[in-house]
Amino acid sequence: MRSAEFDRSHVLEQAMHTFMEHGYAKASMQKLTQATGLHPGSIYCAFGSKKGLFIEAVSYYHQQKLLAFEALFSDDQAVLASLKQLLANTVQECVQNTCAKVCLLTRSLNEIEGQDPEIAQLLATNLQQIEHSLGEQIARAQRQGEAISDEAPLALARFITMGIYGMRTYAFTNADQNILEQMSAQLLRAIQKH
Amino acid sequence: MRSAEFDRSHVLEQAMHTFMEHGYAKASMQKLTQATGLHPGSIYCAFGSKKGLFIEAVSYYHQQKLLAFEALFSDDQAVLASLKQLLANTVQECVQNTCAKVCLLTRSLNEIEGQDPEIAQLLATNLQQIEHSLGEQIARAQRQGEAISDEAPLALARFITMGIYGMRTYAFTNADQNILEQMSAQLLRAIQKH
DNA sequence: GATATACTTGAATGTTCATTCAAGAGTCCT
DNA sequence: AGGACTCTTGAATGAACATTCAAGTATATC
Structure with missing residues (x-):
């Protein structure tokens, strides 16, 4: 041995x-x-x-992202505050000048499209898992009476998820922190109660 | 000769x-x-x-997309109606099972990142040109008194642009027409007056 | 129709790539 | 200490790649 x-x-x-x-x-x-x-x-x-x-x-990347997500959405904090922090963290990643600026999952998903269904499936599953966790947190926010829209939690989670994907691609065209922060604010406002 | x-x-x-x-x-x-x-x-x-x-x-792809954009936003129509149509067209592309489902610009931008600055610059410039045109249309909508938010037109254009990028990546994880249409509606609602 | 001037052809080139494998080296058990 | 087993090494392999170029072919002009 x-x-x-x-x-x-x-x-x-x-x-x-x-x-x-x-x-x-x-x-x-x-x-x-x-x-x-x-x-x-x-x-x-x-x-x-x-x-x-x-x-x-x-899988290693996904594991890390999941752990970070769970740490962020600890039970003793308002969900909206955690969500705001999640978006702020994403902006910080996007404006980096290192490889940390890319999401391995979304970037690879774009690259791999039409090439390897097995990899595409893995990436999609991993991304959906985070989307699902986000949905659970949003449901909790609604139960806790936070100022959040009363649409279906999954629909709201999908919207935020889509927004994050969009910001990541957008950042490749223009990695301006102010602009990305403004987008985050717009996304948050869109799912808040008004 | x-x-x-x-x-x-x-x-x-x-x-x-x-x-x-x-x-x-x-x-x-x-x-x-x-x-x-x-x-x-x-x-x-x-x-x-x-x-x-x-x-x-x-460049050929970009030219085609620009022409389609200009045809869609003809002057004798409400901007919000054209915008709704633009999103509907995007959803239709995303649910196709052909190569028409991808945007050559956003897909390549994700792939090329960190590899070829010249190509990245070209892609970014092309995408920004459409974003800019969208900004002009949104400004027109505001002047015409359509039911649209009174935020800066460019900020609204960036938000919609980001949303389209997001939908395109999202569609790779789940190309469900109903879901994509719901996202489109959420995006539109977010920039409307309320 | 002869000649000059292109454009077309596709095999050849040299590089880079993912992958393999036989030889070498370390570790553990008896 | 010896032997068995497994891991490490890195040069070798063959396929796929972007690119080139000399020979071939068509067109236009005179």
């Missing part, structure tokens, strides 16, 4: 960054071996293929 | 479809020669490179 020498989390973290920076197609195995410090053989032994590594990197 | 044997518009139309279907990276020269009927040498003679062909195909 002999245990693997590398730290799987660390490798996935680096691979994730590489995919975020270059996209799926342009993240060559050469870039991935450099970023992870692993040799090709080790990657293929541990993950089967470039696609396998990508799938695990995506 | 001898004139070129192929119809440039027809070639660009086919190349555009190929890029819409496969994305930039995965639209190989082989696929492009098959789709256009041109031999590699002819493409390089007429467009210089794959990137040159892509840039012209993007």
